[in-house]
């Protein structure tokens with residue numbers, strides 16, 4: 001029974017398990033935005049595999065690609081051998097990239113997760129530049145392996161292990177609600193850029209010569225915090241002028257989620273490397289780093305791994321990339337996302353526990369606060385992580401799966417599939433508004 005499965009897994013799994021703890025549901029079936037529990041209850045899934053399921057659960061385009069590949073007799077695991085599936089995937093992926101980047105790009109297939117691709121990118125650029133320092137941002141999240149963790153900002157429980165972050169210089173991300181310089185908006189972002197530039201040029205700044213700067217154009221785990229386009233262009237200028245390679249982590253923002261196929265398109269910046277995972281595998285594990293050919297400084301065998309691209313994931317990924325492009329799902333994400341964000345912003349008038357609503361496309365954050373607390377210099381109220389936990393449970397009772405995140409664990413994050421219908425979007429709004437009202441009553 002579902003109860004027995006929940007009980008047994010609770011007893012046997014590590015105490016670090018997360019989603020199984022917040023969502024005591026044993027899923028039996030899933031399709032589109034819906035997850036059906038073994039008890040027949042249905043949930044609207046705004047977690048969608050932590051932003052992996054661009055096309056929702058078990059989209060026919062994906063399941064047919066997988067079935068076709070299995071039936072073809074193609075080898076499912078072949079290390080990094082040349083295969084038609086890899087060729088097609090690379091073509092499909094490069095076709096989605098801005099030509100200014102794709103024309104001189106190389107691809108490296110990494111271990112199966114986003115963190116593997118981050119690790120590969122950092123190591124590649126450390127090798128190519130002969131430097132080992134790294135520039136990273138407050139509130140960032142790049143993964144759980146040592147290098148990726150070192151450039152993460154310590155969001156929520158995912159803190160760096162002491163000692164891993166020695167050569168990382170952490171810079172202030174322009175988080176306009178909890179403004180690092182006490183001023184928000186464009187002015188706060190300009191201060192962040194000015195600080196970065198001054199620090200890099202300060203011989204007494206203690207910056208270890210950097211092999212790379214790594215950033216997310218919209219911080220995901222950090223609470224769906226979008227960086228202003230001007231700030232991103234400033235980071236590109238500052239790094240280019242100092243010959244510091246810029247890595248953009250598009251693990252969560254990619255494949256249409258932010259309302260453009262890739263989040264870099266909003267600002268028009270061309271990075272030196274892009275890290276991709278999650279949606280590119282069409283719900284199967286796949287991760288790559290794509291980078292400028294000038295940095296291809298590895299000797300054969302310099303970065304290996306048993307799982308470097310999986311045939312099924314490549315087939316599912318190709319089908320997903322093509323479908324998102326063909327159906328214009330990035331535009332749909334922009335439109336539905338804007339409507340959700342506007343409606344949630346309007347709810348602030350009735351629900352004072354909503355401190356901030358932000359995001360880009362279908363990567364949305366609702367930061368919950370203590371309305372009775374004292375505002376900071378920017379007018380931000382104290383974060384309310386306990387309220388957020390109650391909202392998550394109240395939402396689940398109403399058949400809505402939402403996850404929390406953000407620097408203070410106080411942000412409800414919405415990452416619905418890009419195929420969300422208008423009716424589903426309305427239902428998400430209604431259930432979330434009810435959940436917040438109940439949790440703060």
Ligand code: PMP
Pocket residue numbers: 050112113114115116118141142143144216220221249250251252253277278
């Ligand atoms: N980078 C970003 C921006 C992410 O959001 C994540 C995962 N949430 C990662 C890297 C790490 O990916 P994975 O969990 O697959 O290792």
